[in-house]
Amino acid sequence: MNWHPIGDISDIPLRGSRCVKTPHMNIAVFRTGEDEVYAIENRCPHKGGPLSEGIVHGNAVTCPLHNWVISLETGKALGADDGAVRTIPLKNEGGSLYIALESLMMAAE
Numbered sequence: 001m002n003w004h005p006i007g008d009i010s011d012i013p014l015r016g017s018r019c020v021k022t023p024h025m026n027i028a029v030f031r032t033g034e035d036e037v038y039a040i041e042n043r044c045p046h047k048g049g050p051l052s053e054g055i056v057h058g059n060a061v062t063c064p065l066h067n068w069v070i071s072l073e074t075g076k077a078l079g080a081d082d083g084a085v086r087t088i089p090l091k092n093e094g095g096s097l098y099i100a101l102e103s104l105m106m107a108a109e
């Protein structure tokens with residue numbers, strides 16, 4: 001894997017996120033209340049809402065537009081809603097965060 005540095009976990013507030021723009025897609029990087037970090041496509045599977053602006057609870061985020069709940073682990077919509085966003089491999093090395101670029105290139109194909 002070709003790991004690409006995206007900053008430090010301390011750049012992301014607890015239960016918050018930051019947006020990482022790449023040539024292939026915009027990625028939302030979330031930090032949960034348990035200090036776990038996940039990267040998923042910043043595009044709700046419902047109508048493309050900006051998931052990075054949603055509310056993080058547990059290991060999920062609620063879309064700010066129509067309240068779909070998306071799992072940060074699997075990218076899948078939870079509950080009765082059907083759909084999924086791409087998850088991006090993320091590595092946390094002592095607080096330094098990296099994402100795998102190959103997966104982004106494959107996503108663009």
Ligand code: FES
Nearest residue numbers: 044046047049063
């Ligand atoms: S766009 Fe996210 S719930 Fe509708």
